[in-house]
Amino acid sequence: NLVHACTAHGNLPRALEVFEQMLGERVRPDMRTYTLLLRSCISSRAATEAAGLLRAAAGLGGAPSRFLPCGSAGAQPKGGLTSEFVTEFLEGIALTCGEEDLALGLLQDLKGVRGLKLDSRLPMAWLHAQSVPPAESNENSSV
16 A cells, blocks of 8 residues: 555655545555554654554544544444564664653553453563663684
8 A cells, every 4th residue: 555655765754744644535454554654653763643643543632633533432443452562662762772761651541441461560671671781792713
């Protein structure tokens, strides 16, 4: 689809335009669309955009109005969100984008989403991941 083509070519702004157009035409995004957009946001370090998309997908307040032209229900994927999906992108916002405070605030709000069960130890996992030093390179080892 067009969102995939845009994200595959590194054009996040165009992918978001297509997403907004979809919503404006009352096309309900699926999990694949959200996954493509959120992964592109994380890899581009666009934490604020990722948080807005996650808020829209969860039907939370605080999502940018451009992601909710038809109300919050129109932006929610059919079947709802899985904890694995949410965890992947919360960790991306916290660790890859370096926006731990944004991720923590979003985590608190997501805990109120009906039917979504999130691991209460998530923030501790982020802190641990930040404190673990990177593995040493084996460049100097003999073959």
